[in-house]
Amino acid sequence: MRTKIVAGNWKMNKNLQETKELLAELSAKLPDTDADVIVAPTFVNLQAAKTALQDSTIQVAAQNMHFAENGAYTGEISADMLLSLGVDVVILGHSERRSYFGEDDALLAKKVKTAIEKDMKIIFCFGEELEDRKSGNHFALVESQLKNALFDLEANAWNKIVLAYEPVWAIGTGETASPEQAQEMHAFIRKTIADAYNSSIAEGVSILYGGSVKPANAAEIFSKPDVDGGLIGGASLVATDFTDIIKAI
Ligand code: 13P
Numbered sequence: 001m002r003t004k005i006v007a008g009n010w011k012m013n014k015n016l017q018e019t020k021e022l023l024a025e026l027s028a029k030l031p032d033t034d035a036d037v038i039v040a041p042t043f044v045n046l047q048a049a050k051t052a053l054q055d056s057t058i059q060v061a062a063q064n065m066h067f068a069e070n071g072a073y074t075g076e077i078s079a080d081m082l083l084s085l086g087v088d089v090v091i092l093g094h095s096e097r098r099s100y101f102g103e104d105d106a107l108l109a110k111k112v113k114t115a116i117e118k119d120m121k122i123i124f125c126f127g128e129e130l131e132d133r134k135s136g137n138h139f140a141l142v143e144s145q146l147k148n149a150l151f152d153l154e155a156n157a158w159n160k161i162v163l164a165y166e167p168v169w170a171i172g173t174g175e176t177a178s179p180e181q182a183q184e185m186h187a188f189i190r191k192t193i194a195d196a197y198n199s200s201i202a203e204g205v206s207i208l209y210g211g212s213v214k215p216a217n218a219a220e221i222f223s224k225p226d227v228d229g230g231l232i233g234g235a236s237l238v239a240t241d242f243t244d245i246i247k248a249i
Contacts, residue, residue, distance in 0.1 A: 008236025
């Protein structure tokens with residue numbers, strides 16, 4: 001049985017006070033669920049989030065981290081800094097990091113390697129741009145993103161990996177991949193992993209869908225056999241929307 005996961009990527013939203021308020025509301029409204037529930041506030045509010053959630057089952061993730069142990073990397077955050085706050089889950093490879101901050105597969109491979117060495121759980125994001133889908137290149141592109149950043153990992157690292165397929169054309173646009181498009185890609189991802197490793201790794205890895213998931217469309221997307229949950233942006237900033245999405249899994 002794969003782990004079901006609903007994760008909220010808050011991106012650059014919510015100041016300290018707003019973070020505390022949203023987490024208090026979320027904790028109060030959290031439905032009974034078998035799914036892992038994760039929130040990823042901005043770096044400066046991670047400690048407050050850990051404190052606010054100390055008696056909660058909700059986990060806290062970082063939205064990014066640097067690959068280096070420490071050193072002269074002004075403005076960056078290391079794995080040890082996160083771990084020292086008790087944060088052992090990190091989102092890597094988000095399309096906004098790739099497109100606005102120039103993070104490519106080679107850099108992401110280094111970040112993944114560091115996170116695995118530090119025994120962190122990784123939510124690894126990837127997905128095609130609209131042009132790739134229009135030109136029919138989306139499967140090849142996704143395969144190359146996985147191969148370049150993840151396929152040098154030892155087999156036993158895969159129990160620390162969660163995949164998040166986020167087609168860029170569906171992020172923050174209101175445009176969702178249809179449940180069929182999500183299922184088709186998730187099945188392809190699983191087959192790609194089975195070919196590169198083996199079927200037990202492929203069957204064990206949780207693959208989340210991200211891109212305009214809302215209470216109104218979550219149940220149908222989550223009903224697909226290869227969709228194990230969601231990585232939620234905008235709707236994770238509203239407690240009732242996020243909890244309704246959790247109820248849909
Ligand atoms: P939206 O849910 O706002 O489309 O964002 C998805 C996303 O990028 C989550 O990481």
